[in-house]
Amino acid sequence: MYWLIEDMFKKLRHLPKVVVLDFIRLKQIQVGGIATLSNIIEFFRPMRIDIAFRNVDKCEAIKFLNGSGFLTQYDGAPQSMSDRISFLPLQLVEYDRSFNHVHNQLIPWLARTLGQDERALTSLKAGLGEVFNNIKDHSTVNVGCSASHYDEADDKITICVADFGIGIPGRVREKMQLASDQAAIAMACKQGFSTRTTPRNRGAGLHVLIQNVVARNHGTVIIHSGQGIFSCVHGPDGPSKGTGRSAPGRYPGTMIYMTLPKSGFVPDDIDEEDFQWD
Amino acid sequence: MGLIRVLDHVERCYNATDGQIIHDVIEKEWRQHDKITLSFEGIDSAPSSFVNVALISFLDSHDFDEIKRKLRFVNTSSQINEMIRTRFTFEAKRKAGEVH
Numbered sequence: 001m002y003w004l005i006e007d008m009f010k011k012l013r014h015l016p017k018v019v020v021l022d023f024i025r026l027k028q029i030q031v032g033g034i035a036t037l038s039n040i041i042e043f044f045r046p047m048r049i050d051i052a053f054r055n056v057d058k059c060e061a062i063k064f065l066n067g068s069g070f071l072t073q074y075d076g077a078p079q080s081m082s083d084r085i086s087f088l089p090l091q092l093v094e095y096d097r098s099f100n101h102v103h104n105q106l107i108p109w110l111a112r113t114l115g116q117d118e119r120a121l122t123s124l125k126a127g128l129g130e131v132f133n134n135i136k137d138h139s140t141v142n143v144g145c146s147a148s149h150y151d152e153a154d155d156k157i158t159i160c161v162a163d164f165g166i167g168i169p170g171r172v173r174e175k176m177q178l179a180s181d182q183a184a185i186a187m188a189c190k191q192g193f194s195t196r197t198t199p200r201n202r203g204a205g206l207h208v209l210i211q212n213v214v215a216r217n218h219g220t221v222i223i224h225s226g227q228g229i230f231s232c233v234h235g236p237d238g239p240s241k242g243t244g245r246s247a248p249g250r251y252p253g254t255m256i257y258m259t260l261p262k263s264g265f266v267p268d269d270i271d272e273e274d275f276q277w278d
Numbered sequence: 279m280g281l282i283r284v285l286d287h288v289e290r291c292y293n294a295t296d297g298q299i300i301h302d303v304i305e306k307e308w309r310q311h312d313k314i315t316l317s318f319e320g321i322d323s324a325p326s327s328f329v330n331v332a333l334i335s336f337l338d339s340h341d342f343d344e345i346k347r348k349l350r351f352v353n354t355s356s357q358i359n360e361m362i363r364t365r366f367t368f369e370a371k372r373k374a375g376e377v378h
Contacts, residue, residue, distance in 0.1 A: 099290055099292045119322060119355075122322045122323040122355050122356070122357035122358075123323075123357050123360075125322070125323040125357075126323040126324060126325045126326075126357055126361065127325075129292055129293075129323070129325035129327075130325050130326060130327070133292075133293050133294075133325055133327040136293070137294075137327070191368055192368060192369075192372055192377065202326075202330045202334060202365075202369065204326035204330065204365060204368075205325065205326050205327060207326075208325070208326050208361070268355070268356055268357055269355075269356045272353060272354065272355065273354060273355065273356045273359055275350070275351040275352070275354050275359045275362070276359075276363075277346045277363070277366075
């Protein structure tokens with residue numbers, strides 16, 4: 001993914017009229033790659049650079065490219081009915097549409113996939129809302145690419161939301177200097193850390209997302225932004241505090257990649273609950 | 279006792295903009311009532327951006343004990359309850375200098 005991003009941005013220097021994406025050697029792709037490819041295409045679009053596809057139907061990843069809605073979005077190929085169970089198709093989600101996307105598309109698809117009442121997914125709903133609010137508050141762009149997949153054999157749901165905005169390290173460095181991009185992402189995930197990009201913003205969104213996906217539902221959250229990667233996983237002893245590492249390149253924005261094991265999902269209590277302060 | 283139905287004022291509890299509207303409604307009622315009840319009827323979840331602006335911002339002008347005496351929440355889901363509780367607890371501790 002990083003190699004592709006670097007190569008594509010190098011091509012920009014020559015301001016080509018057309019960039020050809022040749023898929024012939026693509027063996028495998030996941031929702032992160034789909035969302036990133038989509039962001040690249042959308043990034044090129046206002047520059048009037050056309051993207052052409054070559055050998056899509058000859059590559060080994062054709063099933064995923066098709067099922068994910070990527071080819072529907074960019075090549076007009078119809079998505080099959082069977083793919084609609086395994087995939088929530090790729091979408092470009094403007095912030096103003098994100099509430100609808102989370103509440104009326106993502107959550108119903110997740111509820112069907114998990115075999116749960118939608119009301120049992122309120123923690124996930126809030127967590128996914130945090131992802132889009134994070135884009136709105138911190139990224140300087142208004143659109144995120146969202147793609148989701150359920151792999152039944154692997155018991156795993158993956159959800160990816162990516163944008164090509166300023167990125168988390170860029171925002172954090174407006175407030176403090178940190179040694180690395182991964183340290184900046186780790187800081188952004190701490191409860192209470194806020195870049196105060198909006199008045200009364202108190203910094204809890206990424207922390208809440210990690211709590212709801214990793215601690216509560218035994219999933220993982222991996223954040224790629226700038227030259228850093230920050231991963232939170234649920235190990236045998238419980239949720240990790242998160243691990244940072246250098247990326248093999250630079251992600252020009254932020255990609256939030258979440259996985260949920262279907263068997264590890266913990267439904268929320270669907271009954272109303274009396275509020276107690278303590 | 280003042281009763282505020284959230285959905286009388288916003289269509290959703292999703293972000294800081296929605297939160298600001300609810301904050302302003304509560305603020306208007308604050309001096310007029312000993313207790314204010316906020317009903318979340320019809321809402322099943324609320325992200326931190328909403329809760330921070332609608333509710334946590336009262337910690338800037340009131341102490342936590344006063345807020346606990348004043349505000350009541352009804353028709354809430356477990357997610358909303360947990361969000362309100364955990365956000366207030368953390369921010370009240372931060373205000374008291376217990377966390378940085």
